[in-house]
Amino acid sequence: MERRFIVTGGGTSGHINPAITIADALCAHYMSKGDICKIIFTGRKEGLEAELVPKAGYEMRYIEAKPFPMRPTPQMVKAFKALSIGRKQCSAIIDEFKPDAVIGTGGYVCAPLLLEAQRKGIPSIVHESNAFPGRANRMLGKKADLVLTGFPDQEEVFKGAGKVVCTGNPIRSRMIGVTYEDGRRELGVSDDKKVVFAMGGSLGAKTINDFMIDCARDPSFSDTLFILSSGKQQSAHMETGDLPDNLKIMTYIDRPEFYLAGADVSVTRAGAVTCAEAAAIGSCSVFVPYPHAAHDHQTYNASAFKKIGGCLLMSDSDVASGLLKPELRKLLDDKTRRDEMRQNAKKLAVLDCDKRICECIDSVISR
Numbered sequence: 001m002e003r004r005f006i007v008t009g010g011g012t013s014g015h016i017n018p019a020i021t022i023a024d025a026l027c028a029h030y031m032s033k034g035d036i037c038k039i040i041f042t043g044r045k046e047g048l049e050a051e052l053v054p055k056a057g058y059e060m061r062y063i064e065a066k067p068f069p070m071r072p073t074p075q076m077v078k079a080f081k082a083l084s085i086g087r088k089q090c091s092a093i094i095d096e097f098k099p100d101a102v103i104g105t106g107g108y109v110c111a112p113l114l115l116e117a118q119r120k121g122i123p124s125i126v127h128e129s130n131a132f133p134g135r136a137n138r139m140l141g142k143k144a145d146l147v148l149t150g151f152p153d154q155e156e157v158f159k160g161a162g163k164v165v166c167t168g169n170p171i172r173s174r175m176i177g178v179t180y181e182d183g184r185r186e187l188g189v190s191d192d193k194k195v196v197f198a199m200g201g202s203l204g205a206k207t208i209n210d211f212m213i214d215c216a217r218d219p220s221f222s223d224t225l226f227i228l229s230s231g232k233q234q235s236a237h238m239e240t241g242d243l244p245d246n247l248k249i250m251t252y253i254d255r256p257e258f259y260l261a262g263a264d265v266s267v268t269r270a271g272a273v274t275c276a277e278a279a280a281i282g283s284c285s286v287f288v289p290y291p292h293a294a295h296d297h298q299t300y301n302a303s304a305f306k307k308i309g310g311c312l313l314m315s316d317s318d319v320a321s322g323l324l325k326p327e328l329r330k331l332l333d334d335k336t337r338r339d340e341m342r343q344n345a346k347k348l349a350v351l352d353c354d355k356r357i358c359e360c361i362d363s364v365i366s367r
Helices: 013-032 049-055 074-097 110-120 135-141 180-187 206-217 256-262 272-281 294-306 316-320 324-332 335-346 353-365
Strands: 002-008 036-043 059-062 101-104 124-128 146-149 164-166 194-199 224-229 247-250 265-268 285-287
Touching: 002 013, 002 074, 002 110, 013 036, 013 049, 013 124, 013 272, 013 353, 036 049, 036 074, 049 059, 074 110, 101 110, 101 135, 101 353, 110 124, 110 135, 124 135, 124 353, 146 353, 180 256, 194 206, 194 256, 194 324, 206 224, 206 247, 206 265, 206 316, 206 324, 224 256, 256 272, 265 272, 265 324, 272 294, 272 335, 285 294, 285 324
Parallel strands: 002 036, 002 101, 036 059, 101 124, 124 146, 146 164, 194 224, 194 265, 224 247, 265 285
Antiparallel strands: none
């Protein structure tokens, strides 16, 4: 049997990477059954998806799409025009490819494909990774056949959808099963050395970067190694001289699982995928939500951990004003608390997320 899917999601890696992970999971799922699985993506030529999707080995079909402003402005006319063009392009792609279902993971680029699939009666599936659903997913999910969520209790938000299932967020398989000991061994750090690891996403976070440099210079942290993934955008602005010996800076880290697992404390943003990886690994995390995220959704993500004692949550402005430094010192000095936070974070892990997603999609296309 041959199964066909069109997948879409764009704008940020938080939409694109889950889309790619879902595509990978579907290919593995159907291949294990002896079936053929063909998947193509739709997205914008100017979007990040144009770089990440082909790199992952999938064919990309380019369409028109523009964000809709929150209030009536001249940009709204351009957004409606792009949506009309994008829908025609997606209609032709659907007619040619004949998918069993279409899958959207968020971002305005999803609208043309999902709207056309819904008009044509083709099963439409939405995956919402955040605890506070994005605007496009909230709109498109209400008429979707299936909504898959990364966080629980979102049935009311997607009232009208055929089915709403909390599957957790798809993460790379290599994130599962990495232990503290694995991380320390990979980092080459002795057990008596405290380690703080920080990353602010692929582009970086100035507040987190500045905090790490400040702590590394502080004599009260002389027992601590600070490892910083500075991010591409921020690396050009990082100081190059007079940096302390206990600070290691890299622009980008390919295998963050070893750092999240081996660090005594990790300081990160609170994107949905980052949170899912922290839960799977059982990281002792300080979440510093990106302050300009739509609807402050990263704070909602981190709050799910805070509610069960699975993280320390601090705003970007509080970190910038120095409030995190004494809290970090107390956390580094309290192994019992760190271990409790790790165990509590693991309670939010969904390690069979890929299986759940594939089974749910199967149930929709097999009807």
